[in-house]
Amino acid sequence: MNAVIHRRLLLSALLVLLAIPAAAQVRIIQTNSQGDNIHLIDPATNQIVGEVKGVPINHGAAGAPDGSRLYFSSEAEQTLHVVDGKTFQLTKKIPLSGRPNNISISRDGRKVYVGIVSSPGAVDVIDTATLEKVKSIPTKGGIHNVYVTPDGNYVVVGSIAGKLMTVIDQKTEEPVWTLFQEGVRPMAFETNADGSTKRIFVQLSDVHGFAVVDFAQRKEVARIELPNDVPPEQVDKGPFNGSPSHGLGVAPDGKTLWVTSRPNARAYTYSLPDLKLLPGYVDLGGRPDWVTFTPDSKSLYIATENTDTVISIDVAARKEITRIKVGKSPKRNITWVARGTS
């Protein structure tokens, strides 16, 4: 009897061990928009621990969920570069239908969506099994930023030229609804308890703030202006690429929304879901471009394009941790959680 129990205990322990996935590796991937390299930062140490080379004028970044690959768009070569997730060596360049901007990857890692900013605009769809472009979804106006919603059900794209946000069904790859008559810039997504999209926070051309979109109602329900709390003589006069507020993100725990200001060179925090501005700010010392969080919501990374720096911020304390020097004109960044690696 004891031997049976012992064997069952051993079997249970083995099953538990097998059920634990290999340690996931977290990296902040920082593109450099005027260079040909990309930096990988370990958020545990805030040190650069890797570099991808040979992606001229890189714009968007995406990481395969299984850790096997990284993908980068090259505006210069008008290609999607496929990079090995362990060696960081280029394995393939996939020709695109025009000049790319930002990219995103499906939750299962099977499709990469590439915003094509060249007129008339499109979203190129890359099959990651064959590493080929399998479709170009026509859009109204060139596409600047591309997102897959947190539940994976939609691809949401923004056009500056077309002054439009377009929501595309991820399964059918057909547009289902559109919004705005203004240039659409970065976006951030808030979810319902079931993971579906609740609201989208959208930055717009020439707006020093952001719009609030109710996803179910398919309409803008509020517009929030960022504080004008910097003395006029200290306000950066630009130029800001027509986007005074560029870079925002919802913390993975869903508790805060972080929004950046280029004129003020500051990051502001709003509580969620009530969108109350929290006291204080974080000085960025430059023009922000993009925001990404660690999965535990403890740290935030903001790229400032005119200082060649990424700023690591303590989310709870809302204080700068450190500044990390990267490449030339850092813009888009992502958090890559590479499961299956150790």
Added chain:
Amino acid sequence: MGPARFPALGSRVWAFGVGAAALTIAILSVPSATRAAGPEEDLPDGEGKKILVASCTACHDLSEVTKFRGYYDRKQWRDIVVTMMEYGAPVDEKQVDILADYLVEHLGKK
């Protein structure tokens, strides 16, 4: 919903146009030994440069243009000009080809 909007494009373009012209004069009037060489100095004078400086620097630094040096043919440079016009760059139809010719001559793929 009171959007916090920066000045409308027309007035913004005018203001930036005047500002860009003033900045250009100011930069060119400073002795070269006292300033670092920037992307503007790399580009020879010409009608295309006037359009480039007046229209592009309203929204971004010239390095956002010169970063593409050596990569694009004429069709691709023209595509960039058209895209920027769609973004609101103050370039009129007559200037498109002048600017595209200038860009491909001085920054184009060789």
